[in-house]
Amino acid sequence: MELTAAHWSYFAGVVVIIAVMIARRNIVVPAVIATFLTAWFYSGSLIQGITSIFSASLTAASELFSIFLIIALITALLGALRAMGAERRMVKPFRALMRNGRAAFVTIAGVTYFISLFFWPTPAVPLIGAILLPAAIRAGLPAMSAAAVIAIAGQGMALSSDYVIQVAPGLSATAAGVSTEVVADRAMVLSLITGLVALALVYWRGRRAFGTLSEEHELRWESESLAAVASVRGEAAGTADATAEGAAATRAVRAPGAEPGEGSGAGGPVPGGESGPGGDEPVRRSRAFALLVPLTFAAIVGYMLLGKFTDVVGEVQGGDAAGLVGGVAMLLLIAAVFSVDGGHGLTTAATHVVDGLVFAFKAMGVVVPIAGFFFLGNADFITRITGVESGEPPALLFDLVSAADQHIPDNGFVLAFAILLTGMITGLEGSGFAGLPLTGSLSGALGPEAHVDPATLAAVGQMGSVWTGGGVLVAWSSLLAVAGVARVPVQDLVRHCFLPVVVGLAAATSLATVLF
Template sequence: MFESSSTMVIRSSLITCISDYPSRGSHMHSLTLLTPAHFCYLVGVVAIVATMIFRANVVVPAILATFAVAFAYSGKVLVGLQAIFLGSLTAAHELFNIFLVIALMTALLNGLREIGADVRMVRPFRKIMVNGHVAFFILALITYLISLFFWPTPAVPLVGAILIPAAIYAGLSPLGAAVAIAIAGQGMALSSDYVIKVAPGISAKAAGTDMLPVANTALLLSLIAGAVALALSWYLTVRRNVRKPGAINLVEWESSGEIDPTAQPEAHQGSFAKAELARSTAGMHDEDVDALPAVSSAGAASMALPAMGGGVILPPKREMWSKVFSIVTPLTFLAVVIVMTQPELVGATVIRGGDAAALIGGMAAVLMMLTTLSYGRKGFLDRTAGHIIDGLVFAFKAMGAVLPIAGFFFVGDASTAGPILGIESGVHVPSLLFELVQACSQFIPHSPVLVSLGVLLTGMITGIDGSGFAGLPLTGSLSGALAPLAHMPASTLAAIGQMGAVWTGGGTLVAWSSLIAVTGFARVPVLDAVRVLFVPVVSGLVIATLVAVAIS
């Protein structure tokens, strides 16, 4: 879950608010009163989904839908116009932690690249990631193990900083790396939440059943769905784009983040300069160096000494620091992992979610300053500021268009709709998305297969807002009400609903979820990742649901 950041707040309140939902069965016999705002929101969701299907940009539909919902709710044009701005502002407030972590981790990578430590750091993984196919599954495995213990929030930057470059060097495409991380972290690990057990706890309480059966079933279903999704995504997309291992893969990937691709390489300094990319490959084999883009002689001479055989090497002192930080950086993040899993070692309380992301971001900033200082004291302050600016530019360049889209979906969530619609504190805030789903829930047929698929679909719809966990009280209570009619355990239905909500909103099927963090580190368009993930993830969820029906 890099879980939309609003989930961090939602998660803490959902457990105490479940009792506010109708008791099992009671809401099945009452219709939610739908207003014009509900129908405008529904039309907006359909319009955005349809626009995505046709592979067009959804920013304009999201802005228009935000205006329509606010106008329909308030009856005032001014409120509708203000909602366009307030929606993006609320989204920026909710998602800025993601922006900032990406910026700081990118700044760290820039600092490592200055001294050539980024390439040194990934070399050990080349022994394991022998090619792009192996790299895909190793990346997924490591992401899954890390995410199980403290959610994908800090796992994404950890994997992004250390393993994505190694996987790309091995020949895996950036899109393939993003797919592996999203399926394993935001999908498999988060949907079961087997170690921390917040998700199964919410689902079980809402369904009126014990937590352990929900957790066990969710773990099994998440593994099935993940295995299917990984296999299908590899077969349909990843295997076709695997390249021969080599440094040129890293160079092309890193250069894909340039601010202005038409400008001369020397015009840019910081993270995207071709001269820095060339310097960072110092010490590679001659055939790797020969594959690099040409660098101006002035630029190369200013930063590196010519090596025998036509390559590029660093000055001795910088070479030493390159080796030091290639070891210190992964060890530091390993220490962070240990602290987050065993916080009592440092006398701290539980460190997860937002606190974990803050710890990683702060550590990245410190490491970035140290690496920049090791490059040279002259200009240290300016270079440090430049790295941070480059990181922020990249973060907003990669994810800025997501803000108005997220703003629309935040209108449908009671926890964020108030400021957007101009509702004063203490006044009832509508939950448009939940109320729409609740109004339609009574029309689900009562056969085991149809009920299970209906609960799955309900969970997926509630996950459209990008939060993942916010829909669990509804899918849990719906499961408890339908279980006797479908002759299925409530725990099984609750786990199915949990799969749909978390896989969708946790960050695999919607572009305004934590998937933007994954694609930000992989440097690929978020909508491309959504399109590649859609068929494998949905297929995995459907197969897992059918297995759940068969064994229940």
Template sequence: MRMEVQLGSVHAVYLFGVVAIVLSMVLRANVVVPAILATFAVAATFSGSLTGATIAVFNGSLVAAKELFSIFLVIALMTSLLNALRALGADQQMVRPFRRVMTNGHVGFLVVAGVTYLISLFFWPTPAVPLVAATLLPAALVAGLPPMGAAMAIAIAGQGMALSSDYVIRVAPGISARAAGIPDAAAMVADKALVLSLITGAVALGLGYLAVRAQIRAPSQRHLDRWQGGASLADSLAGQRETVAPKIGSFDKSVLALQAAEGVEGEAALAGGGTLAAAPAARWCGVLAIATPVVFGALILFMLAPKVFPGLPELKGGDAAALVGGTAALMMLVASFAADGAKAMHTAADHIIDGLVFSFRAMGTVLPIAGFFFLGAGEFSGAILGLPAGTQGPDLLFEVIRAFDHLIPQNPTVVAFAVLLVGMITGIDGSGFAGLPLTGALSGALGPVAGLHPSTLAAIGQMGAVWTGGGTLIAWSSLIAVAGFCRVPVLDLARMLFLPVCAGLILSTLLAVLLF
């Protein structure tokens, strides 16, 4: 027998807050302000106290920080490792062998996509884009790949496939799972997101390749000379930022990527002059260029082994992310001592500080947004509203869904595409991750209604949000950085990506309903 749920004014205020946040995303406005105001309004309506509502604004971000800090720390440690590798020049050494493989533009398309995917899987696309642009892009252009083809390969493989699954660092699956009320199922969300990202990416890369195939030319140095004769990297990126949008998403990832590019190019110049590192450091450069992908590849195999051999112990909860973060920290120390010797006692700490700064810069705006959506879940709302310990808080979003579940189609396909659409709408602001608390919360509430596991819906919503806002469909996202590095018009790039990416998302959502 269906239990009736009585809705009150606090439910109406909470729904109004959800609508305000979604509209802000559609209008490309920053969603932090409406999230904070909505948290204040809901808490004031619930408690009738302005003091309590003000405290709830702080508690919302605090609760979100407690739940998500492990994610911030993993990002920081992985970034510190990349900075340490960059000081040695090992980051470029890792990808240099792939330049010899690109014998023609067709192979170049696959190599650029594959290397971008691998680097983005471990370090996120922000540093991957400038690294590939500085190291592989010139070779791909000489091989005959047009700049638009290279831009599509980088965007689909990095901002799309790698970032949407986030299988190694596991920021996105962690946020989605916690918002859905299944924090222990983050690994399940990650596994499903990996499958969906590979399906979406395979379709998008296939259609993208067909779109540029006729433009691939015979190998020639003239292709690179013509490309280099265009605008400079910084001028191209800056001009596109001014033309397309004065404000880019929540993270301003194009700026971060440009800064990373300048660092890569500067170090490449030093390396060319032979003054980058002493001989011992140069030897360590080669060792770490091999050891880093081998170690993290072994970690992936270790995480996947229990799924192939069921008898093996499986990592629980956040152990997978902790293992990645701990490995990154230890390898960062090795790279720091290799590059700086005794000075590494100071530079290693600097790398960690830089990583933490980057982490909060990239993800800090998620906290007040997640705090608002955590307010709609009974597991967290009590702490946010300041209720006594052990007191069950209001389950606002779930109660609203239960009140109207008779109006929601019971067809799992309809619900799956609805969550995908919500995810794509939340990605319109150009950040990709800001909408994950909403898609996760909806997945936890709608999963039982639709007969789908919440982890499946969370993975679908994650696909929509990250593929859209992460940098494949929205011109004011970090897609601007990709276009700037490849020196192609960002609006043309977004148009070229639209049909391949949307086709991939539709197919992966259909298969998710059938497979999961």
């Protein structure tokens, strides 16, 4: 077919967006300008081009609002659990499993992955850092290895599959025009391959430094981190003695097994702690919800897997999975706030939901205008965005791909690596999610031409984008939070993770076209 000015404008927009991503700049403005120009050239009306800026974001918001809502409800539930101290109790029992460096490695990986599947790594990282990290270091796990494990298991494995909340698969599948369920299933397999390979390499690299249970490991970790802070402030004189004495004093006043902020320290008892107000009742409630919430979510995953692989229960399809998780999260939220606040729970529940919505739009709001541009290239959405109803609506991206058909590799293996590289480039902007509309759109357009399932390519692109920008391979991402709680330099952490993760991504991509 003949390419029009709208096609070339759309192509220029894609090129500029990729270039801006490589430069590590925000791509909202280029996406909005590209939407305006493409809609103007397609409709032939300047006014319609301006209107399409709003229509594109509105279309994207309506398609993606279920994603925003599930994030809000999960965040609201976590806020209610935090208010009663239950979120800390969920992971505290695992401290007893960490008897040496190797056991600590496995424990932190498993707990981080499990918690991050349901609550996302952003709130999980401070939780793991406050409760498990000091115990892991005391058990003989080096701080750098511990930080790498948290990043790979949480912000890599859990976030790249996003199997429970399904934000990432939803973005990828919507842009590719395929089922969210299929993308989620394939992303889960690829994330496990990538993560297990990466964890194995990190373990192999650091195994010689793993030690046995000793209080000295934690004292040294605290002393070195305090010394680093002091040196940054130019207070090098006397640092070694001061930090050693400070660490010893800290250990002296901290009750055995107490958490930061607990016991007889200056912080006093934490909410839901052993000496919380109201006697033993807050403690019992905190323990009950610390047990109830993970068991409930584990039961949901079990139910979904049972429906997928057996005929015992009906299969949970499409948006029903997100609806089931969101509905259960809301019921647990209501139960939690009323158990703590009684009649005031009506107000508290609403406050937590509002806080969750604020967090959701802060975390994902930037995706809306970006997704609007890529939706403009889809024949299913271009009429809604531009208002032009005459004739057969064009699929701008697919038409561009068809025009370049002779240059597209027919080899699915090569194409999968091309999509992976595209995902990694889009992940350079540091969020891991902003590039998913692009990788999804390219997967939907390129897959049929190369005889590869678009859902597989969308999952591969999701791996590249989220593993890179979600908080593992770039220092300007949420990897900063991991480095902060582990008290290690973030650039050193990037170097420590880079080769294991890249090898894992290569292994997963190589197997993708074989397995699916």
